[in-house]
Amino acid sequence: MIEVQDVTVRFGGVVALNAISARFTTPVAGIIGPNGAGKTTLMNVVSGFVSRSGGRVLMDGTDLLALAPHRRSKAGLRRSFQKEQIADDLTVFENVLVQIDSIGGTWSAKRDEVRRMLAVVGLERQADTPGARLSGFERRLTDVARCLVGAPKLIMFDEPAGGLSVAETERLGELILSIHGLTGTQTLVIDHDVELIARICAETLVLDFGRRIAFGPTAEVLADPKVKAAYLGTAEVEA
Numbered sequence: 562m563i564e565v566q567d568v569t570v571r572f573g574g575v576v577a578l579n580a581i582s583a584r585f586t587t588p589v590a591g592i593i594g595p596n597g598a599g600k601t602t603l604m605n606v607v608s609g610f611v612s613r614s615g616g617r618v619l620m621d622g623t624d625l626l627a628l629a630p631h632r633r634s635k636a637g638l639r640r641s642f643q644k645e646q647i648a649d650d651l652t653v654f655e656n657v658l659v660q661i662d663s664i665g666g667t668w669s670a671k672r673d674e675v676r677r678m679l680a681v682v683g684l685e686r687q688a689d690t691p692g693a694r695l696s697g698f699e700r701r702l703t704d705v706a707r708c709l710v711g712a713p714k715l716i717m718f719d720e721p722a723g724g725l726s727v728a729e730t731e732r733l734g735e736l737i738l739s740i741h742g743l744t745g746t747q748t749l750v751i752d753h754d755v756e757l758i759a760r761i762c763a764e765t766l767v768l769d770f771g772r773r774i775a776f777g778p779t780a781e782v783l784a785d786p787k788v789k790a791a792y793l794g795t796a797e798v799e800a
């Protein structure tokens with residue numbers, strides 16, 4: 562379970578997050594909001610790229626922000642970025658292996674785990690393909706496999722469906738939905754595709770101008786007049 566408590570972030574005069582609290586309890590939870598709402602900033606606080614001026618984040622009771630960023634990874638925190646972090650000159654297998662390189666365990670156990678997670682995302686046959694030769698979707702799937710190795714407790718996906726086709730988005734959604742059953746990992750998903758969020762996230766936090774405007778079961782949240790107003794003019798909240 563991930564619990565955000567009163568998290569505030571300021572960039573000079575901009576309050577990017579204003580005392581945000583949310584207790585995410587479902588296997589897959591969403592974070593949505595218009596451009597500049599503070600969604601990525603929240604993920605950046607949790608993963609350590611941005612310092613907060615107040616607040617705490619607990620992962621299964623562990624005070625994450627008290628840990629150095631590399632220790633958060635050891636504690637089981639993973640994230641993907643809007644642009645995949647795939648090295649062009651490493652193979653798919655190597656790209657995933659580097660994620661658990663520094664974690665304890667035998668070499669053969671690590672290799673087995675990488676193979677297992679490549680099978681989960683459907684890339685076992687591309688294991689030896691260099692990053693440079695992957696399609697956009699294969700890069701995204703490699704990124705998901707990187708997040709899956711090393712017994713993650715929480716994976717945060719930042720706009721995982723960005724740039725994907727409808728069919729690819731559907732496949733990715735199914736994959737994200739399957740993660741909890743396979744590894745027990747909770748996932749947080751930011752995406753502008755509200756249809757995807759409605760399909761895979763049981764609960765959703767909505768941010769607007771750094772404020773929490775709604776949080777709860779996704780269907781209820783999407784029906785909230787405040788949320789509709791924040792998205793005024795966009796059809797997606799009808800999902």
Ligand SMILES: Nc1ncnc2c1ncn2[C@@H]1O[C@H](COP(=O)(O)OP(=O)(O)OP(=O)(O)O)[C@@H](O)[C@H]1O
Pocket residue numbers: 572575577594595596597598599600601602603
């Ligand atoms: N490093 C930074 N320095 C200064 N301001 C920043 C920085 N990062 C984000 N901001 C500002 O903080 C606010 C929230 O930005 P953030 O990227 O978190 O929004 P977002 O909801 O993820 O938007 P998008 O959907 O466009 O990715 C915006 O006003 C943005 O300009």
